[in-house]
Amino acid sequence: MSSRVEALLAQMTLEEKVAQMVQIPYAQMGRKEALAWARRGAGSFLHVLGDDAREVQQAALHTRLGIPVLFGIDAVRGHALNDHATIFPSPLACACGWDPALTREMGRVTAREVSADGLHWTFAPLLCLSRDTRWGRVDETFGEDPFLTGELAAAMIEGLQGDDLAAPESIAACAKHYLAYGEATGARDAYDSSVTCRKVREVFLPPFKRAVEAGCATFMTAYGAVDGTPLTADGHMLRDILRDELGFDGFVVTDWANVTSLVTRQHVAADAEEASLLAAQAGNDMMMNSPEFYECALRLVREGRLSEAVIDGAVRHILGVKERMGLFERPEKPENPGCIGCEAHQQAALDAARRSVTLLKNDGVLPLSGVRRLAVIGGNADDIRAQYGDWTYFTHPTPSAKHPPVRPYTTIREGLEALARERSVACNYAYGCGPLPSERDDLDAAVSLAREADAIVLVVGDEIRQFGEGKDRADLALSGRQAALFDRLRALGIPLVTVLLASKPLALERVAEASDALLAAFNGGAHGGQAVAEVLFGEVNPSGRLPISFPRHSGQVPVYYNQLPGWHDGQYCDLPATPLFAFGEGLSYTAFAYDSLTFDARTLTASVRVANTGSRAGRETVQVYFRDEVSSVLTPVKTLIAFAQVELAPGEAREVVFHLRREAFSLVNREERRVVEPGSFVLMAGHSSRDEDLLSVRFTLEG
Ligand code: BGC
Numbered sequence: 049m050s051s052r053v054e055a056l057l058a059q060m061t062l063e064e065k066v067a068q069m070v071q072i073p074y075a076q077m078g079r080k081e082a083l084a085w086a087r088r089g090a091g092s093f094l095h096v097l098g099d100d101a102r103e104v105q106q107a108a109l110h111t112r113l114g115i116p117v118l119f120g121i122d123a124v125r126g127h128a129l130n131d132h133a134t135i136f137p138s139p140l141a142c143a144c145g146w147d148p149a150l151t152r153e154m155g156r157v158t159a160r161e162v163s164a165d166g167l168h169w170t171f172a173p174l175l176c177l178s179r180d181t182r183w184g185r186v187d188e189t190f191g192e193d194p195f196l197t198g199e200l201a202a203a204m205i206e207g208l209q210g211d212d213l214a215a216p217e218s219i220a221a222c223a224k225h226y227l228a229y230g231e232a233t234g235a236r237d238a239y240d241s242s243v244t245c246r247k248v249r250e251v252f253l254p255p256f257k258r259a260v261e262a263g264c265a266t267f268m269t270a271y272g273a274v275d276g277t278p279l280t281a282d283g284h285m286l287r288d289i290l291r292d293e294l295g296f297d298g299f300v301v302t303d304w305a306n307v308t309s310l311v312t313r314q315h316v317a318a319d320a321e322e323a324s325l326l327a328a329q330a331g332n333d334m335m336m337n338s339p340e341f342y343e344c345a346l347r348l349v350r351e352g353r354l355s356e357a358v359i360d361g362a363v364r365h366i367l368g369v370k371e372r373m374g375l376f377e378r379p380e381k382p383e384n385p386g387c388i389g390c391e392a393h394q395q396a397a398l399d400a401a402r403r404s405v406t407l408l409k410n411d412g413v414l415p416l417s418g419v420r421r422l423a424v425i426g427g428n429a430d431d432i433r434a435q436y437g438d439w440t441y442f443t444h445p446t447p448s449a450k451h452p453p454v455r456p457y458t459t460i461r462e463g464l465e466a467l468a469r470e471r472s473v474a475c476n477y478a479y480g481c482g483p484l485p486s487e488r489d490d491l492d493a494a495v496s497l498a499r500e501a502d503a504i505v506l507v508v509g510d511e512i513r514q515f516g517e518g519k520d521r522a523d524l525a526l527s528g529r530q531a532a533l534f535d536r537l538r539a540l541g542i543p544l545v546t547v548l549l550a551s552k553p554l555a556l557e558r559v560a561e562a563s564d565a566l567l568a569a570f571n572g573g574a575h576g577g578q579a580v581a582e583v584l585f586g587e588v589n590p591s592g593r594l595p596i597s598f599p600r601h602s603g604q605v606p607v608y609y610n611q612l613p614g615w616h617d618g619q620y621c622d623l624p625a626t627p628l629f630a631f632g633e634g635l636s637y638t639a640f641a642y643d644s645l646t647f648d649a650r651t652l653t654a655s656v657r658v659a660n661t662g663s664r665a666g667r668e669t670v671q672v673y674f675r676d677e678v679s680s681v682l683t684p685v686k687t688l689i690a691f692a693q694v695e696l697a698p699g700e701a702r703e704v705v706f707h708l709r710r711e712a713f714s715l716v717n718r719e720e721r722r723v724v725e726p727g728s729f730v731l732m733a734g735h736s737s738r739d740e741d742l743l744s745v746r747f748t749l750e751g
Contacts, residue, residue: 050368050371052371052376053364053367053368053371056113056115056367057360057363057364057367059113060113060363062346062349062350062356062359063088063089063346064089064112064113064115065356065359065360065363066341066342066345066346066349066359067085067088067089067090067091067342068089068090068091068115068334068362068363068366068367069091069328069333069334069335069341069342069345069359069362069363069366070085070090070091070092070334070335070338070339070341070342071090071091071092071093071094071120071301071334071335071336071337072085072086072090072092072093072094072337072339073093073094073095073304073336073337074093074094074095074096074100074101074104075095075096076337077339079100079103082096082104083103083104083107085339086104086105086107086108086111086117087107087108087110087111088342089108089111089113089115090108090117091115091117091118091334091366092117092118092119092120092169092301092334092366093117093118093119093120094119094120094121094171094336094337095120095121095122095129095444096119097121097129097130097165097166097167098165098166101119101166101167102166102380104117104119105117105119105379105380108379109379115367115370116370116375116376116379117379118168118169118220118366118369118370118373118375119166119167119168119169120167120168120169120170120171120222120301121162121167121169121170121171122170122171122172122439122444123158123161123162123170123171123172123219124138124139124170124171124172124173124174124188124438124439125137125138125139125142125154125437125439125440125571125573126154126157126158126161126393126397126573127158127161127162127165127388128436128439128440128441129439129440129441129444130161130165130388130441131441131451131454132388132389132454133161133165133388133389134157134161134388134389134390134393134394134396134397134574135397135436135440135457135573135574136154136157136158136396136397136400136401136573136574137397137400137401137404137570137571137572137573137576138187138188138437138438138551138570138571138573139172139173139174139187139188139189139190139200140178140186140187140188140189140190140191140551140552140570140571140595140596141187141400141401141404141569141570141571141572141573141576142154142190142200142400142403142404143189143190143191143196143197143200143595143596144403144404144405144406144568144570144592144593144594144595144634145400145403145404145591145592146196146593146595146669146691146693147403147693148199148200148202148203149203150399150400150403151200151203151204151207152203152204152206152207153207153396153399153400154204154207154396154397154400155173155203155204155205155206155207155208155221156207156208156210156217157207157393157396157397158170158172158207158208158219159207159208159209159210159217159218159219160217160384160387160393161387161388161389161393162219163216163217163218163219163381163382163384164217164381164383164384164385164386164387164388165381165383165385165388166380166381166383167219167381168219168220168373168375168381169219169220169222169265169266170208170219170220170221170222171222171224171268172204172208172221172222172224173190173200173201173204173205173221173223173224173259174188174189174190174224174225175189175190175197175198175201175223175224175226175255175256175259176188176189176224176225176228176229176230176231176252176270177189177191177192177193177194177197177230177231177251177252177255178191178192178230178552178596179192179230179231179606179608180230180231180232180234180235180605180606181235181524181552181553181596181599181605181606182234182235182520182521182522182524182602182605183230183232183235183237183520184237184515184516184517184518184519184520184521185230185237185438185515185516185517186515186551186552186553186596187437187438187515187551187552187570187571188438188439189230190595191594191595191596191631192595192596192597192608192609192610192631193595193608193609193610193631193688194251194252194254194255195254195687195688195689196595196688196691197255198254198255198257198258198259199258201223201255201258201259201262202258202259202261202262204221205221205223205259205262205263205264206262206263208220208221209221209263209264209265213263213265213372213373213374214372214373214374214377214378215374216378216381216382218373220265220266220298220369220373221259221264221265221266222264222265222266222267222268222301223256223259223260223264223266223267223268224267224268224270224303225268225269225270225271225272225279225303226256226267226268226269226270226279226285226286226290226300227248227252227253227256227270227274227279227285228241228243228248228251228252228270228272228274229241229270229271229272229279231243231252232272234520235520235605236520237271237517237518237519237520238270238271238272238518239272240272240273240274240275240276241272241273241274241275242275243274243275244275245274245275245284245720246681246716246718246720248274248285249716249720249722250715250716253289256290256294257294260290260294260295260296264296264298265298265299265369265372265373266298266299266300266301266369267290267296267298267299267300267301268300268301268302268303268336269286269300269301269302269303269306269332270303271303271304271306271309273314277316278306278309278310278314278316279306280302280306280307280309280310280326280327280330280332281310281316281317281326281327281330282330283329283330283331286300286330286331286332287330287331290331291331297365297368298365298368298369299333299334299362299365299366299368299369300331300332300333300334300365301332301333301334301335301336302327302332302334302335302336302338303336304336304337305336305337305338306327306332306335306336306338307320307323307324307327307332307335307338307340307341308320308323308337308338308340310322310323310326310327311323320340320341320344321344321347321348323338323344324338324340324341324344324345324348324354325344325348325353325354327341328341328345328348328354328358328359328362329354329358332362333361333362333363333365333366334362334366345359389456394456394574394575397573397574397575398575398578398579400573401572401573401574401575401576401578401579402579402582402583402588403591403592404569404570404572404576404579404592405567405568405569405572405579405580405583405588405590405592406567406568406569406590406592406593406594406633406634407565407566407567407583407590407592407634407635407636408560408566408567408568408594408598408629408633408634408635409560409563409564409565409566409635410564410565410635411564411565412564413503413543413545413564413565414545414565414583414584414586414637415583415584415585415586415637416503416545416584416585416586417586419473419502419503420473420474420502421473421474421475421476421500421501421502421503422464422468422473422474422475422476422501422502422503422504422505423476423477423478423497423498423500423501423503423504423505423542424460424461424464424465424475424476424477424478424504424505424507425477425478425479425480425494425497425498425504425505425506425507425533425537426479426480426481426482426506426507426508426530426533426547427479427480427481427482427483427486427488427507427511428460428482428483428507428508428509428511428549428550429459429460429461429464429477429505429507429547429549430459430460430461430462430477430479431459431482431511432453432457432459433453433511433512434482434483434509434510434511434512434549434571435457435459435460435549435571435572435573435576435577436571436573436574437512437515437551437570437571438512438515438516438551438571442512443512443516456574456575457574457575457577458574458575458576458577458578458581459577460505460507460547460549460569460576460577460580460581461477461577462577462578463577463578463579463580463581463582464505464577464580464581464584464585465477466578466581467581467582467585467587468585471585476497476500476501477497478490478493478494478497478498479493479494480493480494480506480533481494481528481529481530481533482511482528483508483509483510483511483514483526483527483528483530484511484513484514484527484528485528485529489528489529491529491532491533491536494533494536494537495536495537495540498537498540498542499540499542501542502542502543503542503543503544503545504537504540504542504543504544504545505545505547505584506533506534506537506544506545506546506547507546507547507548507549508526508530508533508534508546508547508548508549508550508554508559509548509549509550509551509554510527510550510551510552510554514527514551515551515552516551521602522602523602524552524553524554524555524599524601524602524605525554525555525601525602526554526555526556526559531558531559534546534559534562538562538563543564544562544563544564545563545564545565545566545567545584546559546560546563546565546566546567547566547567547569547580547584548566548567548568548569548570549569549570549571549572549576549580550568550570550571551570551571552570552596553568553594553596553597553598553599553629554598555598555599555600555601555602555604555628556598556628557600557601557628560628560629567580567583567584567590568592568594586637589636589637589638589664589665589666589667590634590635590636590637591634591636591666591667591668591669591693592634593632593633593634593669593671593736594629594630594631594632594633594634594736595631596608596631597609597627597628597629597630597631598627598628598629598630599627599628600623600624600627600628601623603620603623604620604623604627607627608631609627609630609631609632609685609686609737610631610684610685610686610687610688611684611685612682612683612684612685613682613685626738630736630737630738631688631736631737632669632671632688632735632736632737632738632741633736633737633738633741634669634736636662636664636666636667636668637662637664637666638660638661638662638663638664638665638666638698639660639661639662640658640659640660640661640662640666640668640696640735641658641659641661642656642657642658642659642670642733642734642735642743643656643657643659643743644656644657644703645731645733645743645744645745646745647731647745647747649747649748649749651707652707652708652709652710652712653705653706653707653708654672654690654705654706654708654731654733655703655704655705655706656670656703656704656733656734656743657701657702657703657704658670658694658696658701658702658704659696659699659700659701659702660696660697660698660699660700660701661699662698663698664698665695665696665697665698666695666696667693667694667695667696668693668694668696668735669691669692669693669735670691670692670693670694670704670733670734670735671688671690671691671733671734671735671736671737672688672689672690672691672706672708672731672732672733673686673687673688673689673731673732673733673737673742674686674687674689674712674713674729674730674731674732675687675729675730675732676713676715676725676727676729677727677728677729677730677746678725678727678728679715679725679727680715680717680718680725681715681716681717681718683715686732686737688737689708689712689713690706690708690712692704692706706733710724710749711724713729713749724749726748726749726750726751727748727749728746728747728748729746729747729748729749730744730745730746730747731744731745731746731747732744
């Protein structure tokens with residue numbers, strides 16, 4: 049630990065140290081109280097912008113030791129709580145790009161805009177896995193797979209933090225929510241996760257390990273519990289595993305009111321003091337919105353119930369990050385409002401949106417050609433709030449929450465109208481219905497408008513009242529009157545393209561079967577509408593791949609691809625075992641063919657040839673999976689271990705080579721150790737996780 053941090057620590061009173069461990073929510077606390085906390089030396093504030101933040105920082109700098117305050121914000125998909133910032137696709141949509149470079153760029157732009165606003169730290173990326181998609185926060189994740197999540201999260205962290213965390217345009221990242229938060233029982237947000245420590249190590253820990261390797265400055269403790277122990281009180285997870293085993297050297301912040309919740313929600317502590325003791329001893333360094341921790345911790349140390357060494361350890365971690373961020377030299381980030389929402393950043397968001405569009409079915413109707421009259425139907429075709437999704441200035445209590453939406457943005461309707469105009473296609477819009485019933489619903493009007501068209505684009509999905517924290521769904525079927533609207537449009541017999549603008553995969557089996565084409569757009573951000581229009585009209589060749597599987601029915605969830613093997617082919621008596629759309633799937637306007645898969649078990653080098661056999665240039669995501677044929681514990685039917693993208697001209701072929709590490713073939717054994725068990729394995733490579741899309745070779749690994 050640095051001498052500056054040690055010197056500072058030596059000068060600090062117990063009160064000053066404990067105050068560093070407190071994070072104050074500005075909006076909830078109000079200005080007066082917040083400033084009092086700044087004068088007391090609170091280590092961090094969240095959700096405060098502009099002049100308010102500057103005032104708080106000045107108050108902190110004028111305290112006895114003048115330790116700068118760290119400002120945190122949820123910049124989950126761009127700096128989107130600021131109404132003028134660049135709004136990117138949701139992390140789930142971004143993950144459809146399967147492209148770390150794209151995700152890194154999203155992180156870079158986010159960091160520039162957050163720091164241009166004078167802030168230091170974002171509570172992102174989210175590394176939870178969306179395996180039970182009834183969960184309300186699927187949109188914030190990179191999907192269902194540990195490996196893909198880890199790769200994209202690491203790229204995001206690199207983008208946010210840059211090469212040097214102290215650089216003016218770098219901000220600290222936060223790997224959250226540690227741990228297994230997405231696996232809550234029944235997908236009810238923040239409930240217990242009924243998984244063992246072995247399972248944690250096998251499935252949920254690997255992305256967080258990647259985050260440590262990527263140098264992530266902070267981690268956030270999840271709300272929930274693993275195997276009955278709240279993460280906030282879990283010293284094994286926080287100290288033994290995160291600190292000692294993974295070597296994490298930043299600081300750990302709790303999630304919102306986690307300490308309070310040990311008493312009020314989880315009932316593992318009788319009062320605030322006991323909760324504070326548990327949280328500090330378990331290894332939480334900073335307590336988000338549990339201000340009672342301050343008085344409690346002081347009492348606990350004074351009464352000899354909590355060792356001051358525990359407090360010192362936490363403060364060391366916090367000051368260490370502040371030092372690494374250059375806060376002592378430059379507590380205030382140089383403001384640069386001109387960069388917020390600038391042209392170049394909007395372009396980056398448009399690129400990400402284009403890459404996120406995933407074509408799931410196409411009977412030949414796309415790209416639209418020869419269409420003279422296009423009907424665009426559906427509330428979500430023209431609703432920027434639904435297109436944005438969660439964690440923007442509309443969804444959280446920011447000063448601009450009540451403003452009308454700020455341009456630039458393009459809804460799907462607007463995107464299609466613009467491209468139709470260029471092509472002299474008549475393009476008409478009818479609302480029909482939105483995801484939830486409202487007075488605007490008018491199915492008759494939509495059907496009569498559609499009747500006059502020679503192609504229909506119907507946009508269905510969900511809206512913000514159906515997802516986000518505490519908004520888990522029991523039913524993933526199309527809500528409101530959307531299914532009825534679909535049926536009536538389908539009955540017209542006119543080519544019908546369905547676009548899913550939603551926070552997550554919905555159960556769309558019938559819609560998928562009966563549509564001529566189906567596209568997943570998820571929450572595409574400010575330029576999602578333009579991206580969808582460009583794909584529909586063929587200006588952009590879609591290259592999105594699903595980072596998550598689609599169920600046929602809510603009752604089939606979880607339907608993730610890397611299932612463990614069992615009896616009866618894994619099927620229900622009333623549903624096939626396969627998902628509606630599998631992890632890794634996604635079509636293109638061209639076609640790709642694979643051959644010549646080889647694997648050298650000595651050098652662990654895989655190679656496969658992929659050719660563009662269609663008539664357009666396109667981008668293919670080559671995916672590599674493996675299966676352990678005989679193992680001491682159950683291992684998944686397949687596991688993603690590598691992927692790469694190639695852009696191929698028509699007729700072009702390329703050999704794609706992967707250098708794998710032996711650890712890629714490991715499992716977590718009954719002793720909770722990650723080991724490679726020698727024996728026979730299968731390596732698979734191809735277009736998606738579906739068996740039909742994969743070539744395979746068997747190989748043996750020696751001891
Ligand atoms: C969420 C976190 C978020 C925090 C601060 C909590 O409700 O679970 O993901 O970072 O609030 O806004």
